[in-house]
Amino acid sequence: MTTVLTRMVARLLMVPTFVVAGAVLVKGYSDVGDGFSAGVVAALGVLLQYLGLGYRDAERLLPMRLAPAWAFAGLGLALAVAFVPAAAGRPLLTHAPGPGAPVTKLGTLELITPVLFDVGVALLVFGAVVGIIRTLAGADDGRAA
Numbered sequence: 001m002t003t004v005l006t007r008m009v010a011r012l013l014m015v016p017t018f019v020v021a022g023a024v025l026v027k028g029y030s031d032v033g034d035g036f037s038a039g040v041v042a043a044l045g046v047l048l049q050y051l052g053l054g055y056r057d058a059e060r061l062l063p064m065r066l067a068p069a070w071a072f073a074g075l076g077l078a079l080a081v082a083f084v085p086a087a088a089g090r091p092l093l094t095h096a097p098g099p100g101a102p103v104t105k106l107g108t109l110e111l112i113t114p115v116l117f118d119v120g121v122a123l124l125v126f127g128a129v130v131g132i133i134r135t136l137a138g139a140d141d142g143r144a145a
Contacts, residue, residue: 002054010052014061017045025122026109035118039074039125046130050137058137064130071127078120081113093117 025038046067049058058064085094096113097103104111 002052006052007057010048013048014045017048018042021045021122021126025118035121036125038118039122040129042122042126043129043133046126047133050133055137059134064134067127067130067134069127070123071131074120074123074125074127076120078117078124081117081120 021038021042024041025035046058046063049061049064053061082093085096086092094113109115
């Protein structure tokens, strides 16, 4: 049973949870942090929605419906970053741009292929964990397959 307070807190914390997940993803290139941790933090925000709003209301939210698509997109992105260099005759997971080459920057974030790989991992982890959360919440609500 949800109360007005739990519903309000769950809705208010959704965006800040995704902001923290984004910060963890970006911080991984200058300090401790990575795509896996970012995906887990974002999925915890989704778990909070299921706990605070209940199954039916949480299912109406956009992130929950698109989670499987995000998981497949993340897997595709991570695999592309890993195997595109091999198609060009270089070793797997070769970074671009190479050592000593100029790097495009977005503020202090360097736009290099490891960033794309971590974004792919974050999307994959987020989608997989949200899928597990949806399955467990649906089982509790009597909707599991």
